[in-house]
Amino acid sequence: MMPRTESRYPGEELGLPEEGPRSVARMGRRLGALAVDWLLSLLIATAITRHPQFVTIGVFGVEIWLLTALTGFTVGKRLLGIRVARLDGKPVGFGWALVRTILLLAVVPPLVNDSDLRGLHDRAANTVVIRI
Numbered sequence: 691m692m693p694r695t696e697s698r699y700p701g702e703e704l705g706l707p708e709e710g711p712r713s714v715a716r717m718g719r720r721l722g723a724l725a726v727d728w729l730l731s732l733l734i735a736t737a738i739t740r741h742p743q744f745v746t747i748g749v750f751g752v753e754i755w756l757l758t759a760l761t762g763f764t765v766g767k768r769l770l771g772i773r774v775a776r777l778d779g780k781p782v783g784f785g786w787a788l789v790r791t792i793l794l795l796a797v798v799p800p801l802v803n804d805s806d807l808r809g810l811h812d813r814a815a816n817t818v819v820i821r822i
Contacts, residue, residue: 700807704818714807715772715819726766751795759787774817782817790815
């Protein structure tokens with residue numbers, strides 16, 4: 691077994707470019723997209739209930755799960771020019787999007803990143819967030 695070499699940039703070991711389309715999305719864009727998705731979920735929850743604090747997380751989870759499974763985009767990711775992609779090139783799909791969403795909602799897994807900026811939720815689902 692060969693020793694692991696130090697990569698020069700996030701995504702190098704995954705065969706992704708250093709910059710531009712298909713490069714690994716940096717944390718600023720990812721956090722911005724998360725904020726947009728959370729605010730959108732809060733607005734929807736406020737429109738449908740008097741107690742949005744109990745509904746927002748559900749709306750957020752459903753939005754993330756369905757949109758990631760169907761398109762690889764959430765509203766926030768689309769606005770910030772990033773998307774979720776499977777490493778094998780296949781669509782994310784409902785199963786892997788569900789795994790990724792559950793781990794994302796647990797909060798800690800997204801905070802534990804590897805050298806390719808992939809959180810535990812991305813590693814579990816065999817995904818990476820890339821620029822479009």
